Amino acid sequence: MMKKILKYITVLFLISSLWAQETEYILKSAFLEKFCKFTEWEKEKIDSSAYFYITLLGENEFGELLNDLFSKLKIKDKPVKIQYVQNLHEIEIPPHLIFISKDQKKNLDKIIQYSKINNILTVGDTENYGKLGVHINFYITQENTLHFTINLASVQSARLRINLLLLEIAKVI
């Protein structure tokens, strides 16, 4: 009987997991749009591209959320293209924003170096990513709200400008 119960639980669990909506990532998607709005790239970087590119590097925890949100939006007056890649070598066109997943910790130095050269805003949601050079890093507060750190030195070295409003509300490190 216990075997049966466990079997049913497993099946149910898997089915339900597929249906589950990523509440946390819905919020993160919305934040990404705001970050784009409050960040300035070099003029050439924006002008030279027909699209505004966002790359998700590593495990995709957003599901279809980024496509759903950004398919309806324009950023810097350009339609948005989302790229999903597992490592840096797969990136064909240097994007404007890279979201770095948790599983990329071992490649972080290379990614930060790449973004520095290519004027790319980096965003992550992993403990210590901010200290390690990721420009904007999400963290969960004690009140269970989503806040973020900004590594100002790293932002400046990538030749990006972040609006003062964003700096005022972020934890600047």
Add this chain to the structure above:
Amino acid sequence: MKRLLSIIILSSGMLFNQEKIDIDDIRNLSILELMKIKIVTAAKNPEDLLDIPASVAVITAADIKKYGYRSYLEILNHTTGFYMINDYHYLGHKNFGVRGFFSPGSFGNVIILVNGVPQLSDEYMDYPDTKITVPVEAIDRIEIIRGPMSVMYGNGAFFGAINIITNQDSEKNSLTVGGGNYGENHGTIHFSGKTGEIEMRLNAGYSKNTGIDVKYSDLTSNHDIIEYSRNDINATTKNMLESGKKYVDMSFKKRAIFGLFSFNESFTEVLDGIPSIGQGSEITHIAANMNLGFDKKINSNLTIKGLAGYYTHSHRLDYERIIVHAGDMDAKLSRALDFDITANYTNEKYKILFGGYVRSVEELLQIADFPLDGLNRADGEIMIPRNERILTKSLYHQTTWKVTHKIDLMGGFRIEHLSPYTISYNRGLATLDTTANLPPENRTNITGRVKPPGDGYALTPRFSLLYKINPKTVIKLMVGSAIKQPTFMDNLRQIIMQRPFLNVQKIQTYEMNITSILRQNCRTNFSIFYNKLYDLITATNEFSPESGWTIFSANSGKLTTIGTEICTQIQIHPKLNSKFSISYQKTVNDKAGFETYKPGYSPDLLAFLFLDYEINETLTISMKGKYISEIKTEWVTDTSPEAGTRLGEAIPACLTLDGNLMISNLLQSKFNLALGMKNGLDREIRYPTTASNTWIEKGYLDFGRQVYINLTYDF
């Protein structure tokens, strides 16, 4: 069972208290507004729960509203591993078995705290529901920590600790009134305010119900006892099981200083030994707690907390048995003081806690007066003499070492010392009016000094290892023990019977727990546990050719339970939450001579199912279900084990379903309305008989279908 499985499959899983947001809803929000949205409730902070070296369940005020819980006891009764047995017991009706172990009497296997304050009753070292009357509407959250917790909470935390928090949310004010069938009515006020730097909270509430109305013959086939009690054979329990509760708590906080006061009063009609008559036998409990504490952060690493308390508790049980207004009475008064201090040191590598606790029972007096029962019965008084006290002192320590970013090791211990104390037992003395004229040969005066074995010292260790497979999955290996001291009344019995003093009862637990957040809205918790309880105080039968069979209390009980629990929470859809849990456990009696008899009150299977659906912003519908497999009663004997019998009938498996409809902001006002039903299938809910009322061999009955309405005004 098939039906249970079908329900689980069709409806699937329970609450996961996420904010219900959709990408289209939040596109137009400002970044500041986005930063205010909670992604998980404080109660269910995954990181917090992942890091706690114990199996933890948290129920929030939102859960309570959504599922229409009517009391904290109902919450416990829907907690994985817990099952209620209501035996109309004279100290408190509702007791719980936990992870296959049940101890008759009132609830004493888990520490119950309200706002961190222990609600201990010193006489039996228990936590009777009649003494803890906090209304459910006053509760901000309940934390249920399973597993032996004596290192942190001391004597009695056999299966964990429950902390009921009523002073957390400082911005919520509400007034609730409600009622239902079985004469149920209640009201609660929940108020907070701030004056300068002082934050204050007030909760007050009352509740009342008429109890069940069933024929005594539905409880017992023993018609002789019904007639002996001067009842007609068709007599019922109408007006015999009424109950009511009152509660007030006040708290304040100013910087590092805080204070708490609570007042609990209840009346509960009971059945004790035989059927009641007249207006029913009634016990009244009055308990007041006063606490003053501080919580001071000395620097970024060190925090010191202290909490001092003064507690009074009295009860009076007026019997209506055999003769109306018989005057039979049993009363108790106790006063106690305690002080707990802890120092917490935290840095990146270590969390180190040192603590000390002292409890002094300053007064403990029990008076029993049964004038119409004859001279040889239990008239008398039991007390600790005025210059005596029961003093318990403890030192405890716990260190968590972050060995690597994946591994945490935690170890701790508690040394508890119970000082010797004196018990005085007087029977038939002139202190009671009704026995003033007793002849000397009917008087007894026994005074004994309790000398706890092992010079009163007891050591409880605890150890756990947390291994984070990844940021969302943690394996916890936990080894722990807990103790329970013989109670004041246990020791009195040994003194009267001139037997050796009893040792502490012990539990040793081994548990592996895997907590995993597989996806943001899907969490699972899996445990395997092995509990070994030994030195349990039980009735022991001994044969000697000179005196035949004699029965006395001894540390002879041994039980072993092996079990598994799985609990899964899934947000199936942004508007549909689910949770289900199953516990499967096997308990074996290891007491010499009783190995072949399955222990009583230990069901093999417990299952819970919770579902809630948010129809729209103001309308939420929910249901919860519970399944308990068959429960047997205790195997008892006056002589040899094989000559024994079950105390009463086994209670068959039972499935109950509850439903609740919550309407928020009724007609765009500040009123919230809840309509609900308990035991919607109108099942006959029975609990197995216990030593409290062996004549109820068919089992104790609980409410049938209950309907209720609740109106809350938020201000």
